[in-house]
Amino acid sequence: MKNLSHYRFTIGRLLVLALLVGSLSVLAAAAQDSITIGVVLPITGKEGKPGQYQKEGIELAIKQINDGGGIMIKSLKKKLPIKEIFYDDGSDSAKSASLTERAMSSDNVIAVLGGYSTALGEAESVMPDRYKTPWITTGAGATAIFAKGYQYTFGSLSPVLLIGTTSAEFLGSLIDQGKLKKGLKVAMVVENTDHGIDYVNGFTGWSDKHKGYFQIVMNEKFELNATDFAGILQKVKNSGADIFLSDAHLPDYITMHRQYLQHGLHHQMVSYGARGPESDARKALGAGTDYIFAGIWWSNKLPYPQVKKYNDEYKAFTGHDVDSWYSAPAYDGMRILAQAIEAAGSLDKTKIRDALRKAELKGSILPGQVLKFGANGQTEYPFVITQNKPDNKVDIVFPKDAATGEPVAPTPGK
Numbered sequence: 001m002k003n004l005s006h007y008r009f010t011i012g013r014l015l016v017l018a019l020l021v022g023s024l025s026v027l028a029a030a031a032q033d034s035i036t037i038g039v040v041l042p043i044t045g046k047e048g049k050p051g052q053y054q055k056e057g058i059e060l061a062i063k064q065i066n067d068g069g070g071i072m073i074k075s076l077k078k079k080l081p082i083k084e085i086f087y088d089d090g091s092d093s094a095k096s097a098s099l100t101e102r103a104m105s106s107d108n109v110i111a112v113l114g115g116y117s118t119a120l121g122e123a124e125s126v127m128p129d130r131y132k133t134p135w136i137t138t139g140a141g142a143t144a145i146f147a148k149g150y151q152y153t154f155g156s157l158s159p160v161l162l163i164g165t166t167s168a169e170f171l172g173s174l175i176d177q178g179k180l181k182k183g184l185k186v187a188m189v190v191e192n193t194d195h196g197i198d199y200v201n202g203f204t205g206w207s208d209k210h211k212g213y214f215q216i217v218m219n220e221k222f223e224l225n226a227t228d229f230a231g232i233l234q235k236v237k238n239s240g241a242d243i244f245l246s247d248a249h250l251p252d253y254i255t256m257h258r259q260y261l262q263h264g265l266h267h268q269m270v271s272y273g274a275r276g277p278e279s280d281a282r283k284a285l286g287a288g289t290d291y292i293f294a295g296i297w298w299s300n301k302l303p304y305p306q307v308k309k310y311n312d313e314y315k316a317f318t319g320h321d322v323d324s325w326y327s328a329p330a331y332d333g334m335r336i337l338a339q340a341i342e343a344a345g346s347l348d349k350t351k352i353r354d355a356l357r358k359a360e361l362k363g364s365i366l367p368g369q370v371l372k373f374g375a376n377g378q379t380e381y382p383f384v385i386t387q388n389k390p391d392n393k394v395d396i397v398f399p400k401d402a403a404t405g406e407p408v409a410p411t412p413g414k
Contacts, residue, residue: 034083035071035341037062037334038103040114040124041139045091046225046251049280050326051116054138057327058113059084060317061334071338074345082338085109093123100124104131110347111135113333116326117249118142118160118195119224128152134353136337138330141297142194146378152353154377156333156366160195163247163273163295164202166383170293170398170407171243171269172206172213179409180242180268187218187241189232189256190273191248196221199247199273217241222256224249229256233263247273254284261288268410269293277386277394278324291411293387293397298328298366301396301404302384310365332371336361367402 039058042051062082065071070081085107089096096115103109104127111134115121121140128135129150137145141157174180188203190196200219207214218239220232233256236244244267248256253275260270269291275281276294300311300322310331314322322328340355341347361371368381385398387407395405 032073032076032080032347035073035080035347036083036085036107036109037337038100038107038109038112038114039084039086040089040096040099040103040112041086041116042091042096042120043088045089047091047117047120047249049278050139050250050324051088051091053323053326054114054116054330055086056314056318057330058138058334060314060327061331061338063317064313065334065338071342073341073347076346089114089120091117091120093119096120097123097127100127100135101131104128104133109133110341110349110352111337113138113330113337115140118145118193121145121155122194125150125153132353133349134337134340134356136333136356138333139326141198141378143198143378144194146376150377152349154356154373154379156329156336156371156379157297158380158383159378160198160247160274161202161205162380162383164199164204165206166202166385166398167245167271167273167293167295168203168206168210168214170295170385172210173398174269174407174409175213179407182212184214184242184268185217185240186214186243186245187236187239187267188216189218189220189222189236189244189246191252192221192223196247203245214243222252224252226252227255229259230263233259233265237263237265242268244270245273246271248275250275250278250280253278254281257281257285257288257292261285266411266413270411271295274325277388280323282388282392287390289388290390291388291408293385293407295383295385296325297383298325299384299386299394299396301386301394302365302367302402303404304365304369306363306369307365328365332361332364332366335364336371 041055066081070079072079087099113136115124115137116139118140121137125145136154138156141160143159253272271293276292340359344351344355364371384396387397396402397407
C-alpha cells in the first residue's frame with residue numbers, strides 16, 4: 001500500500017508538471033510578439049556594394065510586410081511582424097559561416113537570408129541542416145551548393161550554368177541574324193570558383209550541341225580579388241580570339257577591364273558574365289564599358305507592371321535608383337519566405353522548410369514572373385541579356401520578348 005501511494009503521488013506530480021509545462025508553452029506562444037529572421041550579408045569588404053543592395057531589397061520587403069500587419073500565424077491566431085537580426089560578414093567566408101551559425105543557434109532565428117557570392121554562400125550552406133533552420137541564399141547561384149543533398153537549403157538565383165548557356169544562345173542568335181560570322185574564336189577567362197566552372201560549362205555545353213558556331217581557343221582561371229591581369233590578358237591577345245568572355249565579380253570586372261583597355265584590346269563582343277551595367281563600373285571606366293553585354297538575373301527594365309512599381313518603391317525606400325540585379329532576388333527571397341511561413345501556419349522550422357518546398361510566388365518581379373524552388377532547393381527562371389550603350393544607357397537585348405533595344409554587334413571599332 002505504501003508503494004502504491006508513492007506511485008500515485010509520483011504520477012500526480014508528473015501530471016501537474018506536464019500541465020504546468022503545457023501552460024508555460026501556451027503562455028510562451030501567446031507572448032510571441034515577432035518573427036525573428038537572420039540576415040547575413042557583406043556590406044563592407046570586396047562584396048560590400050552588392051551586399052548592401054541585397055540588404056536593401058530584403059528590408060524593403062520586410063517593411064512592406066510589416067506595414068501590412070505582418071504574417072498571419074494560424075497556430076497563434078494572430079499576425080506577427082518580422083524582426084530582422086542583421087550581421088555584416090565583411091566579405092569573409094569564415095566570418096560568414098560563423099555569423100550564420102550564431103544566428104541559427106544563439107539567436108534562434110526561424111530562417112536566415114543571405115550568402116551573397118558563391119564563396120560566402122558555400123561557407124554558409126553547411127549550417128542549415130546542422131541547425132535544422134531554413135536558409136535562402138539570395139546571392140549564390142553555383143550548382144555545387146545544391147548538389148549535396150541539403151534539406152534546409154534554398155536559393156533565389158537561377159543556376160550560374162544558365163548564364164553561360166544564355167550567353168552562348170545570345171551570341172548564336174547574332175550569328176543566325178548575320179551580325180556575326182560562324183566559327184568565332186572564343187577566349188574564356190573566369191574566376192577560380194564553382195561560379196566560374198558553371199559559367200564555362202554552360203557556354204561549352206551549348207557550343208557542343210551547336211557545332212560550328214564557336215571555337216574555344218583559351219580557357220583560363222584567375223583568383224578572386226586579383227590586382228594584376230597583365231599576364232592573362234597577354235594570353236588573350238595572343239590567342240587571336242574574336243570574342244572575349246570573362247566570369248568575374250564586380251571588383252575583378254572593374255580591375256580587369258581597366259587593364260583590358262590599357263592594353264588596347266578589342267574584340268567583336270565582350271562580356272564579364274553577370275557583371276556589366278553596374279553604375280560603379282560605369283563611373284570608374286566611363287565609355288570603356290560601352291557595348292559590354294551581361295547575362296543577369298534581373299533588370300529594372302523588365303516590361304512587367306510589378307517591376308515598375310518595385311523600382312518606384314525601392315527608390316522611395318532607399319533614396320536611390322535600383323542598381324543592376326542585386327536587390328531583386330533578395331526582395332523576392334524575403335517575400336517567398338513570408339508566404340511559406342504563413343502557409344506553414346506556425347513558427348516550426350521544419351514545417352516552414354516543407355512549405356518552402358511547395359511555395360510558388362506569383363507576381364514575382366523576376367524573369368518569368370514566378371518564383372519557386374526545384375527539388376534540390378534551387379530556383380530556375382530565365383536570364384536576360386543586357387548591353388551597355390553610350391551615354392550610360394542600358395538595354396535588354398535578349399530574349400526578344402523582353403527586349404528594350406537592338407543588340408549592337410560587332411562592337412564598333414575605335
